[in-house]
Amino acid sequence: MILLPCPHCGPRNASEFRYAGEASTRPDPNATTPEEWRAYLYIKNNPAGWTTEKWFHRTGCRRYFTAERHTVTNEVRETRLPAARLESNS
Amino acid sequence: MTRSFFSRNGTRSGYQKQARYSAFDLFRRGLSGAEWPRAWRSRDPKSSYDVVVIGGGVHGLATAYYLAKEHGITDVAVLDKGYIGGGASGRNTAIIRSNYLTPEGVRFYDRSVKLYENLSAELNFNVMFSQRGHLTLAHNDGAVRTMRWRAEVNKLEGIDSEVIGPAEIKNLVPFMDTSEHTRYPILGALYHPPGGIIRHDAVVWGYARGADAHDVHIHPYTEVQGIDVENGRVHGVRTNRGGIATSKVVNCTAGYSSLISGMAGVGMPIGTFPLQAAVTERVKPFLHPVVVSGTLHVYVSQTDRGELVFGASVDPFTSYSTRGSLEFIEGLAGHVLELMPSLSKLRLLRQWAGLCDMTPDYSPIMGVTPVEGFYIDVGWGTWGFKAGPVSGEAMAELVATGKTPKIIAAFDLARFAEGRLVGEKGAAAVGH
Numbered sequence: 001m002i003l004l005p006c007p008h009c010g011p012r013n014a015s016e017f018r019y020a021g022e023a024s025t026r027p028d029p030n031a032t033t034p035e036e037w038r039a040y041l042y043i044k045n046n047p048a049g050w051t052t053e054k055w056f057h058r059t060g061c062r063r064y065f066t067a068e069r070h071t072v073t074n075e076v077r078e079t080r081l082p083a084a085r086l087e088s089n090s
Numbered sequence: 091m092t093r094s095f096f097s098r099n100g101t102r103s104g105y106q107k108q109a110r111y112s113a114f115d116l117f118r119r120g121l122s123g124a125e126w127p128r129a130w131r132s133r134d135p136k137s138s139y140d141v142v143v144i145g146g147g148v149h150g151l152a153t154a155y156y157l158a159k160e161h162g163i164t165d166v167a168v169l170d171k172g173y174i175g176g177g178a179s180g181r182n183t184a185i186i187r188s189n190y191l192t193p194e195g196v197r198f199y200d201r202s203v204k205l206y207e208n209l210s211a212e213l214n215f216n217v218m219f220s221q222r223g224h225l226t227l228a229h230n231d232g233a234v235r236t237m238r239w240r241a242e243v244n245k246l247e248g249i250d251s252e253v254i255g256p257a258e259i260k261n262l263v264p265f266m267d268t269s270e271h272t273r274y275p276i277l278g279a280l281y282h283p284p285g286g287i288i289r290h291d292a293v294v295w296g297y298a299r300g301a302d303a304h305d306v307h308i309h310p311y312t313e314v315q316g317i318d319v320e321n322g323r324v325h326g327v328r329t330n331r332g333g334i335a336t337s338k339v340v341n342c343t344a345g346y347s348s349l350i351s352g353m354a355g356v357g358m359p360i361g362t363f364p365l366q367a368a369v370t371e372r373v374k375p376f377l378h379p380v381v382v383s384g385t386l387h388v389y390v391s392q393t394d395r396g397e398l399v400f401g402a403s404v405d406p407f408t409s410y411s412t413r414g415s416l417e418f419i420e421g422l423a424g425h426v427l428e429l430m431p432s433l434s435k436l437r438l439l440r441q442w443a444g445l446c447d448m449t450p451d452y453s454p455i456m457g458v459t460p461v462e463g464f465y466i467d468v469g470w471g472t473w474g475f476k477a478g479p480v481s482g483e484a485m486a487e488l489v490a491t492g493k494t495p496k497i498i499a500a501f502d503l504a505r506f507a508e509g510r511l512v513g514e515k516g517a518a519a520v521g522h
């Protein structure tokens with residue numbers, strides 16, 4: 001991967017970004033068992049194919065966004081603002 | 091003895107008993123031009139095996155070898171989707187050492203070093219283990235403290251390991267810049283004399299040949315596409331060459347291990363990251379020990395052929411791609427020159443990548459899973475080549491006896507659900 005399109009800044013060199021892991025839903029800490037919490041922390045899908053993940057534009061807008069990337073070819077088919085951000089903005 | 095190994099149509103004409111390699115044999119075949127028998131046989135997969143090992147790298151082959159040799163379980167198949175040793179086992183930088191941080195880790199890797207020390211004789215295959223010493227540099231107070239901690243844990247476990255200062259480092263590696271005017275001055279190093287490098291392909295080939303001699307079947311180009319699990323038990327695997335019934339499957343697929351465990355319905359705390367390495371043209375021997383710098387994210391050793399082998403940290407995001415990147419080479423070259431400015435005229439010949447199965451605590455995952463008959467030997471990340479022999483030995487014992495050997499007990503999968511991580515980051519993050 002050479003370029004990654006930031007939803008704010010447009011295509012930028014991939015080295016400007018920090019990979020922030022697979023997108024996952026954080027369980028309610030008050031309503032989960034320790035085992036469920038640890039599964040959320042540690043267990044990964046780690047697919048060989050399309051995956052939805054979080055990225056941080058470290059040396060640009062310094063905002064998090066969501067990307068859909070193919071982990072075998074490293075092709076990126078979509079980047080977008082996280083759902084939570086979209087809701088709070090609207 | 092000039093019998094051809096293949097019949098005219100290219101299929102095997104019959105297996106010639108394995109040659110015992112020796113100087114005399116080399117001399118004799120050199121004179122007569124006799125062909126060498128193949129190191130291991132190729133054959134069609136059977137429809138069932140007692141044990142199916144997935145992954146033909148050092149871990150899978152060692153497991154199969156010790157199953158047959160130590161436990162008499164020879165109805166074993168090793169399946170690999172590519173050629174034997176084409177995974178990380180054929181792509182690593184071959185550093186062997188045991189100076190880890192946790193007592194569990196130190197004991198475990200020490201057993202592996204001991205097995206490696208005797209491996210050429212054991213396998214009748216020269217694995218070229220060169221115990222030339224291993225230096226981990228410290229560039230700040232925090233690193234010095236970790237080195238001292240490691241040295242004390244190491245010594246308690248009987249491992250030769252000590253912290254040395256810049257003058258002693260300069261003695262061991264005269265052209266290293268140990269001055270105080272660099273960006274990250276070298277304050278000291280953890281020195282581990284028994285550490286070194288090995289011929290990684292030879293280890294793989296030696297175990298494959300050794301397993302074959304015990305009648306283990308080795309099947310390259312045999313891709314596992316599914317695992318049959320019923321009522322919580324393994325019943326077989328599905329491959330591109332047909333189904334194989336078995337009640338015991340061992341997952342030794344490193345970077346691909348999430349995919350294989352996924353086929354059995356077992357979730358894994360693993361992310362697959364590429365790790366790159368590079369090699370220079372050959373020069374006369376001048377660098378004796380292996381040199382590692384965590385701060386500079388770089389390590390270097392000189393092979394017996396004279397090339398310098400460089401490595402660094404894993405790529406910054408997960409991927410199953412084994413392409414190299416310009417960014418890696420740029421960063422690497424800069425850091426190498428900070429350490430050893432005199433290398434600036436050396437030319438790089440190649441760079442490559444292999445896949446690393448990274449765990450949250452930088453420790454492997456070995457043992458049973460919630461699926462009966464489905465065992466894992468994974469999570470080897472950037473440091474697992476050195477563990478091939480001891481893992482093979484321990485996994486074979488587990489599969490054969492059903493009891494988890496003490497030496498791997500701390501590395502079970504259940505530790506993640508139970509919150510008992512084995513933190514090795516301090517010793518494994520860059521220093522493979």
Ligand SMILES: Cc1cc2nc3c(=O)[nH]c(=O)nc-3n(C[C@H](O)[C@H](O)[C@H](O)COP(=O)(O)OP(=O)(O)OC[C@H]3O[C@@H](n4cnc5c(N)ncnc54)[C@H](O)[C@@H]3O)c2cc1C
Nearest residue numbers: 147148149171177178179182183185314444473474475476
């Ligand atoms: C650049 C680099 C440098 C490294 N340096 C060091 C080092 O200095 N010291 C050290 O100790 N370790 C090092 N490592 C780590 C070490 O190489 C690995 O941890 C180790 O080789 C893993 O061995 P393995 O047998 O478990 O896996 P591998 O050798 O990766 O074998 C796994 C096999 O599984 C096969 N497979 C995958 N999917 C399937 C399927 N569906 N069906 C059938 N087969 C399948 C693959 O084809 C592969 O051959 C390094 C790794 C890399 C990439």
Ligand SMILES: [Zn+2]
Nearest residue numbers: 006009057061
């Ligand atoms: Zn941006």
